[in-house]
Amino acid sequence: MPTSKDVARLAGVSQSTVSYVMSGKRPISEEVRRRVEEAMAEIGFQPNAGARALAGRRTSVVGLVVPFGPSADTTGLLPFVETIATGVREHDYDVLLVTADEGPSALTRLEGRRLCDAIVLMEIEAHDPRIEVAASLRVPVVLIGVPQDPRGLPCVDVDFAEAARLAVTELAGSGHDRVVVLGHPAEAVLRDVNYVRRFTDSALATAHDAGLPYEVVGPVEPTPLGAERAVEAAGLDRPGLTGVVVAGTAAVQPVLTALVRAGHHPGRDVTVMGVCTDAAAAAAEPPVTNVSLEPRDVSRLAVRTVFRLLDAEGADAPPDVALVTPRLTHRSTTARAGAPAA
């Protein structure tokens, strides 16, 4: 395997010059740069990552701690991971994948062995044991999800409060008589993921401010059976126009299906507002009005935060909490008050 010394010999320069060509940390004449680059290409040189890490004290690796294990919501995770992987690659970084069931010791390992320059923690719970450890590290850490006490660590997430506000405000403004929130799956509630509370609280507060009766049904399992039960519990047979807010991508289609089977017509006698990705909303049958919940946006924000931390070395610290603002898109499940019910 060729080394930078080989490149240097071929280009007729010193090895340190090769290094400066790569890093750009000292001015290099056009002529020499060209010779070095040609030499690198000719022998197919690639810098040894281990040597780089040792000499340069940086690994060009981001550690990603993902919540696997039986308890994890395994479905929506991959877009996060993918976007982060792709995002860091644009900075010529790589991703080291660590599973959360290794526990907080995974964090000290990543730091102690110098396996990465920064760490991203996913699926942060309201009271997460990893946070205290994370806060004590010297490597920068970014949290995806907002815990009760971030301990000064930067967090990124979707703005769930704003999502709930958007959804309920829209329903209140378009003549609905009540709002029913179909909640998150029991698994998420039990794990005490913070966004569940932020979403629910905001939904209730907004409905209350608008003078709109509201109700939270939940937890709801994202299965045909769970959706059926939730629809039953929603009490849609009362007179008046109900707005149903469905929280979570996985629950949207089952709830739609259950509604139709129960004889309802989303978009006519009931409004369904999904809190889910635009892709899922558009692909649903029928296409569902939604407030966007985009994991990719969150991941991109996380990557940006990581490199802000990495570049600035504490200088321009990123905001403590950065939230992605959701967006409401009308599709076919919005019913207008006054239109004839089925």
Place this chain on the structure above:
Amino acid sequence: MPTSKDVARLAGVSQSTVSYVMSGKRPISEEVRRRVEEAMAEIGFQPNAGARALAGRRTSVVGLVVPFGPSADTTGLLPFVETIATGVREHDYDVLLVTADEGPSALTRLEGRRLCDAIVLMEIEAHDPRIEVAASLRVPVVLIGVPQDPRGLPCVDVDFAEAARLAVTELAGSGHDRVVVLGHPAEAVLRDVNYVRRFTDSALATAHDAGLPYEVVGPVEPTPLGAERAVEAAGLDRPGLTGVVVAGTAAVQPVLTALVRAGHHPGRDVTVMGVCTDAAAAAAEPPVTNVSLEPRDVSRLAVRTVFRLLDAEGADAPPDVALVTPRLTHRSTTARAGAPAA
């Protein structure tokens, strides 16, 4: 951050002795070993991964190339990734995650920069451009999926041919009049993933040998609409007992739902045989008889293969193709011939 030299000083030994305590490559007296280990614990020593990689010429990292990007079946992927991550950690290895949309150059980068000791390639297609590159590497590569020409690279996968044989044999033996195979999603067919053909061919051959009429419906999208269309196309209104084989975890529930909506009674007037994970089969409504398709088993086999390659350095080469044998489990969707239809 403490180094092995610090440990050596504290324990009153030389640095090389500390190294030998860690590696076990030379005999160490009980007394010295104890002192060194205490010293390591006291100052919280952890070996620097970069220095190790440089001096020892091994990184203790496995590169995992996953097929992200728009074309990928993103749903079933995570169990693979998780199991591999957990599996290599048992050997004190880590996983470097690379997305396949970086293309074959990702492989040369992993090798050239010495980022990992072995590579696992996922979602191998029948004619995969990564394979030729992979075969030319000096780092060992394991394929998950069986391409048309593995170029000598070891492959692991589920035995799809056996899965189809199991399913169809069972149906043939229990008095069914015909077999309908609901195929894989169009996306998988288009990508020319090899298992689709292996499964279908084997299903047809087995049905033919059993003298059973058969039919392949497909491609089938794993959505309510796609399932409905597939159920229609299956022609279940003909007299006689039909066995429906549903290929792919994602399609099982939609097909079941569509069948019920069309007025059928899985387990009475029609048999449904899922080709999916046991977990999905048990969780389905109703629980579905299935041939197990366990990504975790495949991943474990992949990890085992990786370390066989790593330990043996070519000595005891693993088999070219190692397949996980599926298992048939009866649940509530198996109908018996002669029982009254609905």
Place this chain on the structure above:
DNA sequence: GATCATCGTCGATGCGCTTCGACGGGGACC
């Protein structure tokens, strides 16, 4: 009791890179 292998430890070297200080050779400037 001299010889020789064996065990347990040490010192030195090098992995391939980054980075620092040094230094020769031009301009720019007085």
Place this chain on the structure above:
DNA sequence: GGTCCCCGTCGAAGCGCATCGACGATGATC
């Protein structure tokens, strides 16, 4: 014409570990 300075390059010194040869101290062997 001399001084100063900056540009572009080089040599050397590590980064923290693994590994090799050396070597003193045992114990075994005849």
